[in-house]
Amino acid sequence: MKKTVDVSLPIGPLHPCFKEPARIRCETKGERVISAEMDLGYVKKGIERIMRGRPWQEVMFLAERVCGICSVIHNMVCIETLEKLSGIDVPERAAYLRVIVNELDRIQSHLLANFSYCYTIEHETLSMYLLNLRETAMDMLELITGARVTCAYMVPGGVRFDLRDEDRLTLEEALDHMEKELDRYVGMFKNGPLIAQRSKGVGIISRDDVIEAHGVGPVARASGIPESDRRLEHPTYRKLGFTPLSYEDGDNYARIMIRFDEVYQSIGLIRRCLENMVPGPIRGGGTVTAGEATHAGEAPRGELTYYVKTDEYGRIIDIAIRTPSIMNIESCAHYMLEGVSSAADITSTFISADPCIACAER
């Protein structure tokens, strides 16, 4: 059958709704989208290429600059890969501190994603509330690690700084504050009639389609694949009794709600870490040796994989990074956007998949 295309609608690379440059080419009939394609390549810097041949001490800082939003998980997975290939053990307290910082990073990333969505559907009040709540999470990151975005908190064999007792009290207070405020905002999101109209039943992706498009992270979990969470295989998370969440609907509403629920879950995980933590060393030491390893972790947007090969001096011979966003962009462009009924829903559906272009292109 011949396709009738009325309009070819390009969105981007510079668009009021996008944080980063990306271009969506939509073929539309009226305003209904028939098919969509993504144009990428606006922020390709070639990080993996400049990582090769450098000592791990330099690669560690380059790794967390792959993405500014989820810099902690890039640091964590890179360091855990180096630990795996050279057999370095982490002290218990350091393992819990890593989980605390990682979950704080997840909280701020999810809140930022939901801020972007609410901003895109023009609910500015709720988006500003969420952005202000994110500042609390950023404060806690700064309190523990000393920096807001690029922390470089984890090193092979441990973490850089300990959590002091007075900082622990501040952290607990901030968690209580975040939970209380979030109840209000999630209530606003759930009970807002206009939000539901803009979000429910828009940009649907079914379970089979997610599997076919290799969707990961909140996109997969919103379509009923809880087992896609890589935290299930992480030893510290298993010790904490982590169980992933999921929604069945696979629309924009489910994708935003799963992020809200995961923020609650992250707050719970941090509390459990604080309960289980006993005083002890935070750095065990160790040397990075020759080896080859692949390791995956759960970034705020999904599965993040590092393949690293080193020589006996700890220099990186080969490195490959697989970031979650590229699969989510794929499932967004080819499944979610198909049949979306208006141009305003194109941007909101795209933002609900939470694409991170800097991650995807590196």
Add this chain to the structure above:
Amino acid sequence: MSFLQSIKNTVRSRSIHVSYVNVGSCNGCDIEVLAMLAPRYDIEQYGIYVHNNPREADILLVTGAFTPQWEDKLKSIWDKIPEPKAAIAIGNCPISGCVFNRRGSFVDPPVAKHIPIAAEVPGCPPRPTEILNAVLSLAPVVFKDYEEKQQ
């Protein structure tokens, strides 16, 4: 100073539209620009409005170490901004390329080679307050008595 100029000065002092463009950054600076919108920093109390339309903008915030894709696009975005205008480089990347300026990478810093940069905010990434301070201190320098300076 003419009467018209004084009206323009008054209006412009509290109505600055900001547009931001990411020419290959890691997102770190972009989220700090977004954080300026938060009620804690509240950029709008100074009359600064952040939106991403270059045709309405007065100030362009540039983040990122220049990637080849932007070779012609950044220039055309800069041309679309009406006079008077200014560009601010946010973060180390547009100033020097930061960690990405190594042999083998695709970046081509500094951004000042491609468009005129009026102010630079170093940091990896700079704090939202520093970005806010740069916008606020640059605006009067560029916009005050603009027409009279042109003559």
